[in-house]
Amino acid sequence: MSEKVLHPIDNGLRGNLQVPGDKSISHRAIIFGSIAKGKTTVTHFLDGEDCMRTIAAFQAMGVEINKNGQTVEIYGNGINALKEPVVPINLGNSGTTARLLLGILAGLPHHFTLYGDESLSKRPMDRVAIPLRQMGATIDGRDNGTYLPLAVRGAKLTSITFETPVKSAQVKSGVLLAGLLAKGTTEVVEKTTTRDHTENMLKAFGGHITSDTGTISIQGEQELQGTSIHVPGDISSAAFFLVAAAITEGSSVTVEDVGLNPTRTGIIDVLKQMNIDITVVEERTIGGEPVGSITVNASTPKPIVIDGEIIPRIIDEIPIIALLATQANGKTIIRDAEELRYKETDRIASVVQTLQALGANIEATNDGMVIYGNDTLTGAEVDSYGDHRIGMMIAIASLITKNSITLKNPDCIAVSYPSFFNDLDKILDK
Ligand SMILES: O=C(O)C1=C[C@@H](OP(=O)(O)O)[C@@H](O)[C@H](O)C1
Numbered sequence: 448m449s450e451k452v453l454h455p456i457d458n459g460l461r462g463n464l465q466v467p468g469d470k471s472i473s474h475r476a477i478i479f480g481s482i483a484k485g486k487t488t489v490t491h492f493l494d495g496e497d498c499m500r501t502i503a504a505f506q507a508m509g510v511e512i513n514k515n516g517q518t519v520e521i522y523g524n525g526i527n528a529l530k531e532p533v534v535p536i537n538l539g540n541s542g543t544t545a546r547l548l549l550g551i552l553a554g555l556p557h558h559f560t561l562y563g564d565e566s567l568s569k570r571p572m573d574r575v576a577i578p579l580r581q582m583g584a585t586i587d588g589r590d591n592g593t594y595l596p597l598a599v600r601g602a603k604l605t606s607i608t609f610e611t612p613v614k615s616a617q618v619k620s621g622v623l624l625a626g627l628l629a630k631g632t633t634e635v636v637e638k639t640t641t642r643d644h645t646e647n648m649l650k651a652f653g654g655h656i657t658s659d660t661g662t663i664s665i666q667g668e669q670e671l672q673g674t675s676i677h678v679p680g681d682i683s684s685a686a687f688f689l690v691a692a693a694i695t696e697g698s699s700v701t702v703e704d705v706g707l708n709p710t711r712t713g714i715i716d717v718l719k720q721m722n723i724d725i726t727v728v729e730e731r732t733i734g735g736e737p738v739g740s741i742t743v744n745a746s747t748p749k750p751i752v753i754d755g756e757i758i759p760r761i762i763d764e765i766p767i768i769a770l771l772a773t774q775a776n777g778k779t780i781i782r783d784a785e786e787l788r789y790k791e792t793d794r795i796a797s798v799v800q801t802l803q804a805l806g807a808n809i810e811a812t813n814d815g816m817v818i819y820g821n822d823t824l825t826g827a828e829v830d831s832y833g834d835h836r837i838g839m840m841i842a843i844a845s846l847i848t849k850n851s852i853t854l855k856n857p858d859c860i861a862v863s864y865p866s867f868f869n870d871l872d873k874i875l876d877k
């Protein structure tokens with residue numbers, strides 16, 4: 448088992464950096480490029496393990512995809528040209544690949560078998576399998592088709608109106624993608640807005656989709672055209688450095704060219720509410736997504752309550768927000784975040800256990816956590832539990848702990864951020 452010893456820093460963090468491409472947008476660029484007709488070129492693609500799973504899945508269905516560093520060329524022949532793969536599709540650790548792909552497979556006249564790693568095999572797939580079955584697909588698997596491995600027999604789909612019971616962009620996207628293959632108009636109704644990259648990307652490929660007060664409607668049987676997509680920096684990756692700059696004395700860090708889609712910028716709102724010195728300069732719109740630079744200077748965080756509609760807009764940032772809250776001068780409460788229990792780990796349990804091991808005063812609740820603040824963190828031996836965001840949270844914590852941290856299982860960070868430690872090194876004030 449690999450491990451990494453991480454040392455606290457003497458000086459702050461300083462400088463500018465760019466983070467890799469957005470994971471959600473990178474997945475979708477491959478998916479839409481593969482089901483569109485003609486060539487798609489993706490630049491600043493996230494070279495992480497999860498997005499490579501999406502590429503491999505479409506290659507297994509006969510799509511020609513060539514990757515050269517962060518540039519990917521896809522030669523799509525339309526959704527109906529996707530072939531039956533000869534071998535099972537390995538989804539690795541990627542929930543996004545699993546849920547979005549299921550939507551497409553449901554409407555193809557083929558048989559598919561899907562499996563993932565140990566973590567993904569514990570995550571619920573019925574949240575998307577249930578509406579897809581209603582549309583006409585046959586999906587079976589472990590525990591009555593709740594968990595991977597799954598067998599999918601696609602069919603001619605009929606459109607549905609689906610009121611999603613979970614606050615999940617993956618579920619919304621899975622149903623909308625199936626809607627592309629269904630007769631008529633498929634509707635997804637969501638009570639809380641989740642990231643809308645599927646909707647934006649569909650439009651970039653010439654598709655038609657509307658969104659009106661929580662109802663997203665997609666017409667079936669549309670033909671999409673290949674295009675060029677430039678992927679903005681991932682705000683969920685940037686968040687680790689923004690918090691790092693906030694909690695380390697004397698720091699000033701600017702992350703450039705970060706995606707600022709409003710369904711993703713909850714971290715900026717949280718940092719502002721916590722009195723962190725943060726400036727956002729919006730520079731331009733690329734491929735329908737706003738992009739800008741974010742600067743954070745070291746600050747003392749103020750404790751706050753985080754709940755309600757902001758939760759889906761910070762869902763992947765909650766581990767690093769929890770670390771920030773340990774440095775606040777009072778009690779921070781995070782609630783309405785039960786979805787954290789269905790991530791790569793149960794992130795309520797893994798965040799709380801890890802920060803407790805580092806000396807923080809933090810408690811789990813059913814749907815979130817209470818962080819009491821004013822903590823001096825100590826060193827310890829802690830495990831990422833194979834969860835990339837827990838691994839990165841631990842690495843940022845190590846900048847301010849009294850002694851070194853031994854991080855077990857750091858390799859999982861490559862799922863979303865293979866160059867994480869190199870980028871962190873760039874802003875260390877040596
Ligand atoms: O649609 C997406 O790209 C994602 C949606 C979120 O998951 P849920 O939809 O399960 O909340 C998020 O946690 C994940 O990292 C990426």
Ligand SMILES: C=C(OP(=O)(O)O)C(=O)O
Pocket residue numbers: 470497540541542543544763790791836863
């Ligand atoms: C939850 C995440 O990803 P996924 O659901 O795609 O595995 C994440 O990146 O934090």
